[in-house]
Amino acid sequence: MNAKFLPILIASAIALSACAGAGPATSPPNTLTAVKVDAAAMDAAASFWANAPKTEIATKAADKSAKDGPKITLQAVYDSKNVVVRAEWADSTENTTRNAWTYNGTAFTRAGAQDRFAMNFPMGNYASFSSKGCAVACHSTDPDEAKWWMGSESPDERYDVWHWKSSETGLVNQVDDQWWGPKDTITSTTGRKNDAGTGGPVTNASADGKSPKFMNGKAPDAKLILSGEEIPLDVTKLKAGAVIPGYVLAPFKGSRGDVASKATFANGKWVLVFTRPLSTGNADDLVFTPPKAVPFGLAVFDNAGDNDHTVSQEVLTLAWK
Amino acid sequence: MSKIGDWIDKRTGLGGPIRGFLNYPVPKYVHQNVLYILGGLTLIMFMLQAVTGIMLAFYFDPSPEGAYNSVDFITYQLPLGWLIRGIHHYGSGAMVILVALHMLRTYFFSAYKKPREINWLTGVLLLFVTLAFGFTGYLLPWDQKGYWATRVGTQIAGSVPLIGDTLMQLMRGGPNLGQATLTRFYATHILLLPAMIALLIAVHIFQLRYHGMSPAITEKSKAQSKSFVPFFPYWVLNDAIAGLGLLALLVFLSATQRAPLEFPADPTSGNFVPRPEWYFLFYYQALKYVPGALEPVATVLIPLFIFGSMILLPFIDKGEERRPWKKPVTTIAAIFYIVVIIGFTVLAL
Numbered sequence: 001m002n003a004k005f006l007p008i009l010i011a012s013a014i015a016l017s018a019c020a021g022a023g024p025a026t027s028p029p030n031t032l033t034a035v036k037v038d039a040a041a042m043d044a045a046a047s048f049w050a051n052a053p054k055t056e057i058a059t060k061a062a063d064k065s066a067k068d069g070p071k072i073t074l075q076a077v078y079d080s081k082n083v084v085v086r087a088e089w090a091d092s093t094e095n096t097t098r099n100a101w102t103y104n105g106t107a108f109t110r111a112g113a114q115d116r117f118a119m120n121f122p123m124g125n126y127a128s129f130s131s132k133g134c135a136v137a138c139h140s141t142d143p144d145e146a147k148w149w150m151g152s153e154s155p156d157e158r159y160d161v162w163h164w165k166s167s168e169t170g171l172v173n174q175v176d177d178q179w180w181g182p183k184d185t186i187t188s189t190t191g192r193k194n195d196a197g198t199g200g201p202v203t204n205a206s207a208d209g210k211s212p213k214f215m216n217g218k219a220p221d222a223k224l225i226l227s228g229e230e231i232p233l234d235v236t237k238l239k240a241g242a243v244i245p246g247y248v249l250a251p252f253k254g255s256r257g258d259v260a261s262k263a264t265f266a267n268g269k270w271v272l273v274f275t276r277p278l279s280t281g282n283a284d285d286l287v288f289t290p291p292k293a294v295p296f297g298l299a300v301f302d303n304a305g306d307n308d309h310t311v312s313q314e315v316l317t318l319a320w321k
Numbered sequence: 322m323s324k325i326g327d328w329i330d331k332r333t334g335l336g337g338p339i340r341g342f343l344n345y346p347v348p349k350y351v352h353q354n355v356l357y358i359l360g361g362l363t364l365i366m367f368m369l370q371a372v373t374g375i376m377l378a379f380y381f382d383p384s385p386e387g388a389y390n391s392v393d394f395i396t397y398q399l400p401l402g403w404l405i406r407g408i409h410h411y412g413s414g415a416m417v418i419l420v421a422l423h424m425l426r427t428y429f430f431s432a433y434k435k436p437r438e439i440n441w442l443t444g445v446l447l448l449f450v451t452l453a454f455g456f457t458g459y460l461l462p463w464d465q466k467g468y469w470a471t472r473v474g475t476q477i478a479g480s481v482p483l484i485g486d487t488l489m490q491l492m493r494g495g496p497n498l499g500q501a502t503l504t505r506f507y508a509t510h511i512l513l514l515p516a517m518i519a520l521l522i523a524v525h526i527f528q529l530r531y532h533g534m535s536p537a538i539t540e541k542s543k544a545q546s547k548s549f550v551p552f553f554p555y556w557v558l559n560d561a562i563a564g565l566g567l568l569a570l571l572v573f574l575s576a577t578q579r580a581p582l583e584f585p586a587d588p589t590s591g592n593f594v595p596r597p598e599w600y601f602l603f604y605y606q607a608l609k610y611v612p613g614a615l616e617p618v619a620t621v622l623i624p625l626f627i628f629g630s631m632i633l634l635p636f637i638d639k640g641e642e643r644r645p646w647k648k649p650v651t652t653i654a655a656i657f658y659i660v661v662i663i664g665f666t667v668l669a670l
């Protein structure tokens with residue numbers, strides 16, 4: 001054999017085949033590319049973010065007359081065990097006081113909402129979600145907005161949902177790990193369910209609903225009342241204008257507490273990092289098997305009650321590099 | 322060992338033919354030129370496709386509901402499934418490249434000339450069978466790209482004047498893509514085409530042995546025409562080394578870039594841009610330049626012209642001259658095709 005030809009042949013074959021298989025170096029639109037790192041940590045300032053491509057996702061309300069939501073800048077990294085997502089978005093106000101009580105010196109009023117962020121991942125290979133995105137799970141065509149609901153139409157179609165709530169979960173550095181399936185009953189207005197587990201927010205209200213039941217035993221004014229640290233309300237310790245949290249928080253235990261978070265609000269911007277094991281071992285969670293790309297959707301809730309959110313319009317893809 | 326060999330030989334009479342096959346004298350100019358490896362390498366590639374294809378078939382579920390999940394399972398969960406599917410995926414591209422290069426070798430060496438016309442004609446059929454493997458295999462994972470490319474591909478067949486509709490229905494097994502289409506594509510991919518390719522390769526190689534290699538074309542190789550080496554181990558060793566190199570390349574590609582699997586096919590998705598596998602891109606691009614009204618003509622005329630001219634080639638170019646630099650018409654025609662195919666492919670990427 002004329003040996004000098006062999007390297008040329010092999011090199012051209014490699015080049016040709018590589019043309020056929022190579023992917024782009026940066027993230028294509030609507031794609032969040034998680035970059036492999038040695039140790040993925042929940043640190044918004046970690047140096048590895050410099051190598052993780054940024055993807056900007058626009059969000060819009062289901063009600064087309066409502067104003068558009070913020071653009072979310074997403075990044076992700078992963079290691080052999082965990083995936084970490086970093087989300088950043090502009091928000092003019094920090095809202096972390098859902099249903100908080102304000103004391104005017106004589107009585108309490110209860111008000112307030114919270115900023116939230118959510119991602120949903122189909123737990124199987126569902127053709128319609130992966131081509132149309134959240135629209136598939138969003139049942140918002142009824143003229144009566146009260147009848148709109150999120151979820152799926154079949155028990156075989158389930159979504160893993162990570163729902164960060166600035167006051168109810170953010171204050172204990174967690175994300176509410178939930179899932180969507182079909183509605184439990186025809187008249188039910190939601191297919192949203194919680195992952196198995198214990199803990200979570202418990203409303204902080206007296207039996208007559210006119211005042212909080214508890215306050216923080218160490219600092220009456222604290223934003224957070226951690227379960228176990230609460231003491232019965234003692235108004236003599238409060239000044240007029242004091243704000244008492246609307247919930248007593250016990251961190252989620254079990255599958256509902258699989259996703260940890262760390263959030264900061266500064267200069268009109270939320271920076272949220274959250275992490276979950278690639279595989280939790282729980283039946284109500286999606287198992288990530290890099291490099292398998294998974295479709296997802298996201299939503300952001302600005303100081304919002306239940307449904308007021310703006311969402312990604314097209315299907316998004318979590319890819320792995 | 323030889324006792325067992327004798328025992329088998331006495332009962333089957335295969336010893337003689339096998340010895341004849343292995344001892345076949347290969348001219349030195351063939352053995353020393355790497356370009357003659359291409360045919361054998363294509364054969365090795367086909368064998369790799371057959372082995373990996375059989376393995377994939379053990380896990381593949383040929384139904385629109387199950388196909389995607391089974392390929393997903395093979396790619397991301399089955400131990401070494403990524404490797405088997407990777408070799409099969411990259412192997413399909415490699416097979417097209419190798420068939421094309423091998424065809425160009427035989428073309429530029431004028432190996433199609435008398436008395437090797439049947440060798441060339443079976444080769445032409447092998448080229449089309451190889452492409453048909455690619456076309457039918459692309460649909461099987463039932464993902465977005467396979468589904469939409471097949472929808473467009475069968476639509477193109479549907480635009481053939483007069484018989485288009487029947488042709489499209491025949492391919493799809495009905496008016497739309499569904500279970501019947503998948504069944505037909507799968508049966509074609511794993512039964513019909515392998516049977517055809519095996520038969521064609523057998524005739525191709527029998528012809529080759531019957532006529533021997535086509536004459537040398539350079540003075541240097543002509544000088545080596547009278548000396549020979551036995552097929553085994555000399556040429557077999559060349560092929561084995563090249564085959565191992567090819568396998569290593571396919572393993573490398575499979576490990577660095579998982580064989581693609583897009584999201585599952587959604588027949589109702591409105592915004593998916595269909596695109597075929599890269600080796601069909603040139604044709605897809607060429608059709609873009611044809612005005613709508615002429616499309617049916619182009620879908621028939623372009624392939625028919627290419628196929629027809631390949632079939633007729635040995636009967637048109639009958640002269641004695643075999644050196645490409647002395648045959649400007651065939652040489653320029655081939656260069657023209659190469660440039661157009663590469664150019665259109667690049668434009669379509």
Ligand code: HEM
Pocket residue numbers: 356357358359360361362363364367420423424427430432433437440441443444445446447448451518522525529533534535
């Ligand atoms: C599955 C596809 C194919 C296989 C496995 C195959 C295999 C082979 C092998 C092993 C040889 C001898 C070594 C060599 O010349 O490289 C050969 C020779 C030949 N092949 Fe193919 N081939 C295939 C496709 C084609 C195609 C597409 C053409 C042309 C359209 C073609 C035309 C020829 C000719 C004319 C020869 C004789 C070469 C000579 O005498 O110099 N083959 N083929």
